[in-house]
Amino acid sequence: MTSLKAADRLSGQPGSVWVEFIALANETKSINLGQGFPNFAPPDNIVTDLVEATTNSGPLMNQYTRAGGHPRLVKIVSEMYGEYFNRKIDPMTEVLVSVGAYGSLYYALMSHVNPGDEVIIIEPSFDCYEPVVLMAGGKPRHVPLRPARNDVESTADWKLDKAELEAAFSEKTKAIVVNSPNNPLGKVFTYEELETVADLCKKYDILCISDEVYEHMVYDGNKHLRMANLPDMLERTISIFSAGKIFSATGWKLGWSIGPPHLIKNMMTIHQNCVFTCATPLQEAVARGLELEMSRRDTPECFFNSTVSALDAKRTKMEKWLREANLSPMVPEGGYFMLARIDDKDVDLSGFGDGPRDYKFVRYLMKTQKTDWDSLGDGIEQRRLWLERDSNQRPLEWDSNQRPLEWDSNQRPLEWDSNQRL
Numbered sequence: 001m002t003s004l005k006a007a008d009r010l011s012g013q014p015g016s017v018w019v020e021f022i023a024l025a026n027e028t029k030s031i032n033l034g035q036g037f038p039n040f041a042p043p044d045n046i047v048t049d050l051v052e053a054t055t056n057s058g059p060l061m062n063q064y065t066r067a068g069g070h071p072r073l074v075k076i077v078s079e080m081y082g083e084y085f086n087r088k089i090d091p092m093t094e095v096l097v098s099v100g101a102y103g104s105l106y107y108a109l110m111s112h113v114n115p116g117d118e119v120i121i122i123e124p125s126f127d128c129y130e131p132v133v134l135m136a137g138g139k140p141r142h143v144p145l146r147p148a149r150n151d152v153e154s155t156a157d158w159k160l161d162k163a164e165l166e167a168a169f170s171e172k173t174k175a176i177v178v179n180s181p182n183n184p185l186g187k188v189f190t191y192e193e194l195e196t197v198a199d200l201c202k203k204y205d206i207l208c209i210s211d212e213v214y215e216h217m218v219y220d221g222n223k224h225l226r227m228a229n230l231p232d233m234l235e236r237t238i239s240i241f242s243a244g245k246i247f248s249a250t251g252w253k254l255g256w257s258i259g260p261p262h263l264i265k266n267m268m269t270i271h272q273n274c275v276f277t278c279a280t281p282l283q284e285a286v287a288r289g290l291e292l293e294m295s296r297r298d299t300p301e302c303f304f305n306s307t308v309s310a311l312d313a314k315r316t317k318m319e320k321w322l323r324e325a326n327l328s329p330m331v332p333e334g335g336y337f338m339l340a341r342i343d344d345k346d347v348d349l350s351g352f353g354d355g356p357r358d359y360k361f362v363r364y365l366m367k368t369q370k371t372d373w374d375s376l377g378d379g380i381e382q383r384r385l386w387l388e389r390d391s392n393q394r395p396l397e398w399d400s401n402q403r404p405l406e407w408d409s410n411q412r413p414l415e416w417d418s419n420q421r422l
């Protein structure tokens with residue numbers, strides 16, 4: 001038996017929440033809405049563009065492209081975000097295309113955090129920030145958003161406490177990760193909250209990593225504000241985006257960072273020694289997709305806008321169903337997650353494993369509160385239809401007996417329907 005051991009940088013890594021809960025969802029046949037991906041198809045045009053890029057755009061479209069990003073993609077990204085940031089963005093030095101926003105987050109942290117540096121993470125947060133900080137040898141400092149009232153109904157009721165945030169800053173702080181709209185809460189940060197963060201970043205001279213993957217998904221007239229647009233923040237902000245989120249095509253795993261050349265250059269060093277370049281045809285298809293959406297950006301047909309309308313309607317339905325299930329939803333201002341309060345639930349959770357109360361509560365829900373579809377009346381049929389059809393009314397994850405199909409650990413269905421499609 002070999003004595004090979006994992007590198008020290010792997011020690012102390014928290015386990016992934018998904019390992020347990022995907023398996024449990026499969027085992028209990030629960031519908032897993034927890035993971036951040038839609039159950040409907042991406043726009044037809046980008047799928048056609050991908051086919052066209054691989055089959056009919058010349059052989060070079062299937063070969064390596066420019067390391068920092070395919071020229072057509074970085075061009076449209078710089079034009080599009082040039083409008084959002086109200087400045088000219090150099091596509092060659094201020095944009096870096098990565099494998100998903102995940103790749104950008106990894107580069108941003110790995111290329112700036114030294115062992116012992118502290119990185120502030122505003123909680124609740126996307127689950128990769130902490131492990132990546134640890135991987136870089138850094139120390140995560142968590143600062144929670146806190147509910148401003150007991151009976152929170154909207155994510156706007158969650159606030160960032162200025163004094164608590166400032167208390168986490170010190171000369172050891174290297175960076176802060178801000179995610180608005182926030183995963184999982186759905187909170188959209190106000191100008192005052194971003195300004196509080198920005199003032200501290202400038203005071204302590206630190207890097208701001210602004211994860212904006214849900215940039216277009218804001219509801220109720222809320223506006224997504226961009227950290228790099230705050231006074232004097234450009235020079236210290238890396239803004240991170242995701243084509244997977246923009247186009248509801250999370251499996252494409254394409255993202256990009258935008259920032260000043262001195263920060264993008266650092267990230268580029270990791271990129272070129274890690275993946276070197278991202279898939280050419282995917283970049284081409286995303287570029288064509290962005291060009292189309294930018295040409296119709298002020299119309300309801302623009303995918304950025306139609307996605308928000310579709311998600312908004314689903315948000316209303318989900319809120320209603322959670323209330324009917326005797327849960328208290330916190331209506332999100334943005335993103336595509338919805339959390340429900342459980343502090344008001346008096347449930348005996350002994351016998352539902354170890355760990356935090358929310359873990360136990362979800363185990364309890366999956367194991368004991370599963371819907372018996374057959375015992376439900378007509379109303380449930382609507383829900384079933386809503387869950388089982390995509391926007392083109394194609395069946396999704398249900399089998400011919402109208403039961404959810406089983407999913408494998410990669411969230412692919414184990415069985416396909418009779419038409420061999422999802």
Ligand SMILES: Cc1ncc(COP(=O)(O)O)c(C=O)c1O
Binds near residue numbers: 036126179182254
């Ligand atoms: C807040 C946040 N950032 C980054 C990502 C990763 O995005 P991508 O799939 O483009 O890597 C996700 C995915 O769920 C996310 O929710």
